[in-house]
Amino acid sequence: MRVIDMFCGCGGISWGFKRAGFTILAGIDNNEHALATYKLNFPEAKVFNGDISKLDPFEVMNDLNIKPGELECLVGGPPCQGFSKNVPAKNRFFEDERNLLVTHYLRFVEAFRPKMVLMENVAELAQAYQQGYTEIILGKLSELGYYAEYDRLLAAEYGVPQMRRRAFFLATMSGTSNLFPSPSHGEGNKKYDLFNLDIAPFVTVWDAISDLPSITHEGGAHVMPYPSEPLTYYQILMRPDNNQLLHNHIARKLTHVQYSRIASIKEGQGFNDLPEELKPKSGYSGAYGRLWRDKPAPTITCWVFHPGSGRFSHPLDTRVITIREAARIQSFDDSFVFTGSYNEQARQVGNAVPPLLAKKIALQFKAVLEGACISQ
Known part of the structure; x- marks a missing residue:
């Protein structure tokens, strides 16, 4: 099960997928310092250093010797500074250049036609512009033949010791639902018991x-x-x-x-x-x-x-x-x-995306991909 990580940074999503048993095929970014860390930790992966808005997805596929529809997972977190809550509302614009990398990510999805897609972004993206970007993303994925879901996940609910909330868009060609893993942690003092479904307390x-x-x-x-x-x-x-x-x-x-x-x-x-x-x-x-x-x-x-x-x-x-x-x-x-x-x-x-959260999504993806293989 192969993964290409766009806007990979140092490799938070890649590390989570690697720990879930996936093969990291390539990382793409234009930050040399982050890519140096990526190369060190993913020696098996090919690294592309370039502006994704100017990168030809078919050249990448040719370089990796894969064809449209063959890749299992395309993942990534396109930077969208224009959505950040640190930007005053009066300065946020729907067509802000800083937000257009989302559309370039979707351009790669259209070219690669991966079996599954993960896109991560700041939590504000999901509600921004009266959910305008959410509708664009879900609409484009549906147009390409994907079943897609989105949600705002709190990392602490998946075992990460951090109250970090981010928006995730997950999609599959298999037509199945339940792409998101269930939370494993929450408030309270319940002891985690492997023999029942009690939620563990937040990791501190x-x-x-x-x-x-x-x-x-x-x-x-x-x-x-x-x-x-x-x-x-x-x-x-x-x-x-x-x-x-x-x-x-x-x-x-x-x-x-x-x-x-x-x-x-x-x-x-x-x-x-x-x-x-x-x-x-x-x-x-x-x-x-x-x-x-x-x-x-x-x-x-x-x-x-x-x-x-x-x-x-x-x-x-x-x-x-x-x-x-x-x-x-x-x-x-x-x-x-x-x-x-x-x-x-x-x-x-x-x-970075917390790798433990990425791993739990990866395990859910793995179950979907294995189920699709069995059904075929």
Whole structure:
């Protein structure tokens, strides 16, 4: 079961599909730094570095020696900055150039005619312009012969320790329904029991990172040993293949003012709790916030390296979280290694689809594809 990942970035969707047993055939993007990480982690895949709006899908197919209708899965998350909630409503336009990559993705779907399609985007896309883009996407997929569904998924409901919500469009040529996996996690204190259908409690920040070394700001190393065995089930998932060494666990050096601000507040506190003499002239409640140990994290963004840009500070240590801690919260397991500068790695992590969520969708796709094979 082969996958081509468009707008692949560092490979969040690809990693989830790979962990579900799929073969990653190729990744396509135009970000050299993200593609360097992709190449490192997917040595089996061919990498295309180029502007997708100018790329000929038939040339890609010829290069990969596949024909229309042969590919099992086309996946990707076309960037759509024009839909972001960070863009004021008055500045959002239906035909914003930043939103047109969605149509180029659909152009590739039309050419490849894959058996299944996954498209991910910011949650705002689903409702944007009176659901105008949703209607375009579903209408085009239907016109091409696909059965398509869309939904806004909360990553925490699929075992990711993060309250990240994104829109997903899933489609199949097989005509089946139920393309979305059922949530496995939720609020509450129910214990997960393999012998019944109880929903597990959300995975928390501490479930995700408590086995990682405590370090100071400016501390850590590119490669270092683990201080202990895994302490939670989630940590076991994050340490596959008997990993012996930890990568990307370096804390960014803070300025004196940044350090003083984080040092002045406790776990779960943020901007509003800063002493008046340290409080910036303006900001929002999450700025300079420390994470809670007993809750999932808020959305990890590409600004995770900057304490004033969100709730990205460690619950106990006086520092922002490391790239590895951010990757754990995104559900990249420790076998996945990031390359590039600190800021480049932060952008790669923040822009990615959580691999564990992608894996659960991939397993659902796998069941659909296997069912289609059996029925034929």
